[in-house]
Each structure stands twice: as C-alpha cells, then as structure tokens.
Amino acid sequence: MLTIETLQENGHDILFLKGEVDASNSVILDEAITKLVTAGSSSILVDGTGLEYISSAGLGVFMSYLEDFQEKEIDLKIYSLSDRVFEVFKILGLDQLMQIYPDKKTALLA
Numbered sequence: 001m002l003t004i005e006t007l008q009e010n011g012h013d014i015l016f017l018k019g020e021v022d023a024s025n026s027v028i029l030d031e032a033i034t035k036l037v038t039a040g041s042s043s044i045l046v047d048g049t050g051l052e053y054i055s056s057a058g059l060g061v062f063m064s065y066l067e068d069f070q071e072k073e074i075d076l077k078i079y080s081l082s083d084r085v086f087e088v089f090k091i092l093g094l095d096q097l098m099q100i101y102p103d104k105k106t107a108l109l110a
Contacts (some may be wrong), residue, residue: 018050021058048081079107
C-alpha cells in the first residue's frame with residue numbers, strides 16, 4: 001500500500017511517500033508528480049523516510065520525468081531513503097541520474 005502526502009514549504013513541494021511503490025500503485029505516484037508539474041512547481045522534494053520498497057515500475061515513474069524536469073527546469077531531489085531502497089536506485093544507476101541526499105537538510109543546502 002502507498003500513501004502520499006503533499007506539503008508546501010518555503011517554495012518547495014514535498015512529497016512524503018509512505019509504504020511501497022509497485023506496479024499496482026505507481027500510478028498514484030505518477031499522478032502526484034503530474035499534479036505538481038501542472039501546478040508549475042519548480043522544486044519537488046521527495047521524502048523517502050517512510051518508503052519501504054520501490055519496484056522498477058516505481059523507479060520508472062521518476063525516470064519518465066527526467067527529461068521533462070530538465071526542459072522545465074524543475075529541481076527534483078530525493079532524500080532520506082533507507083539503505084535497502086537506495087540500493088535499488090544504485091543498482092539501476094539512478095543515483096547518477098538523480099539528486100539523492102541522505103537527509104532533508106543536505107538536500108536543501110545542495
């Protein structure tokens with residue numbers, strides 16, 4: 001199961017992911033990001049503190065936006081991933097394509 005809370009803080013849109021992102025619910029993540037992009041967000045922070053698992057379908061959602069974010073100059077930062085979840089990003093080389101930080105403070109300073 002996946003729940004996503006969206007919060008605005010100092011010009012950043014923060015997505016709090018809780019639970020698991022897999023093929024059955026990755027559309028929820030997709031819709032949450034689409035909503036922010038459509039609303040004109042320029043900075044999206046993804047808080048992975050509560051993210052227990054992400055499948056390739058979930059990672060695919062982030063991947064599908066990479067070009068879009070570059071073109072629209074939207075800053076995407078992901079932080080506070082568990083070691084297990086971060087490992088999945090690393091295996092697919094996404095740690096090279098995306099900005100991933102150990103915590104919120106580091107993400108905001110970068």
